[in-house]
Amino acid sequence: MLRLSTRGQYGVRAMYEIARGYPVQPVTIKEISENQDVSVAYLEQILNKLRKAGLIKSVKGPGGGYLLSTSPEKISIASIVSELEGPVAITSCLDPEEGCVRVDNCVTHLLWKALGEQIEAFLKTITLKNLVSGDIYSIKEKVAGI
Amino acid sequence: MLRLSTRGQYGVRAMYEIARGYPVQPVTIKEISENQDVSVAYLEQILNKLRKAGLIKSVKGPGGGYLLSTSPEKISIASIVSELEGPVAITSCLDPEEGCVRVDNCVTHLLWKALGEQIEAFLKTITLKNLVSGDIYSIKEKVAGI
DNA sequence: TTAATACTTGACAAAAAGAGTAAGGTTTTA
């Protein structure tokens, strides 16, 4: 249950690769593809979205590739995933685009809303820097501190 | 992203209805169906699973229906949802049935694992009693205390 | 200038998951 799509997963892994080139070394799609074992065509779709969202920028021509738009500690996992999959919406009635018919007499509405907020808050606290620095302990601490 | 299926959602809402009859008044599928606007046939599927899991018990014959197996404060949302949808597994490599090929060189593995644990822990703290008593403030507090 | 490198776009399709229906049971008890 509550599974993340491959787009979100691959997107984070691609951003991790790009972050490793920060601040000056552009990373090509081919490199990401080989390191993360995801097809070039699929990555193109994903990186295109991230570029339009302003999270990365691209450099064309030989020697080109992708670069982070800003420093790794300013890019949260939440920002990556929400660009690729839209906002966290545990139920369809919490989706901003769909809306809820029952809201007030739906006892569970607040529950799912709270869970969504919990998830979002967690993903906001983790950045690319945490990933790149292999700073897994801080992640563990964050979990411990539920 | 991270959407719960209708089975999980309806399951929680059905359990809420049954909890309102606790400890002695059996609640029929028809009542749940009408109150929660879910078809009887679909509810049968869902309640069947919850009964097999031991969360509810059924009383047959006229005047029969469903009852909680234990008191509402002992039944967490986590237990309901995990019966209906399986364990929280943000990515397929965290699914106990699938396993992960890359584990060690997959930098994001720990991240998704941590998120899953976070979600599970949250859902474990919320029980049917919180729902029935309209105890939304305690839920809000739990969220605030991330 | 030009060819190699690299990014861009949109359409499409196979596969999997989700949502729900249908039909025909069995069990219980007023």
Add this chain to the structure above:
DNA sequence: TAAAACCTTACTCTTTTTGTCAAGTATTAA
């Protein structure tokens, strides 16, 4: 003994997911 209520299995329709494919456009090193 029939109505009330639960039980089971199978099936289908729809949506989402997961990619692939093909044909571009832009840039720049040589």
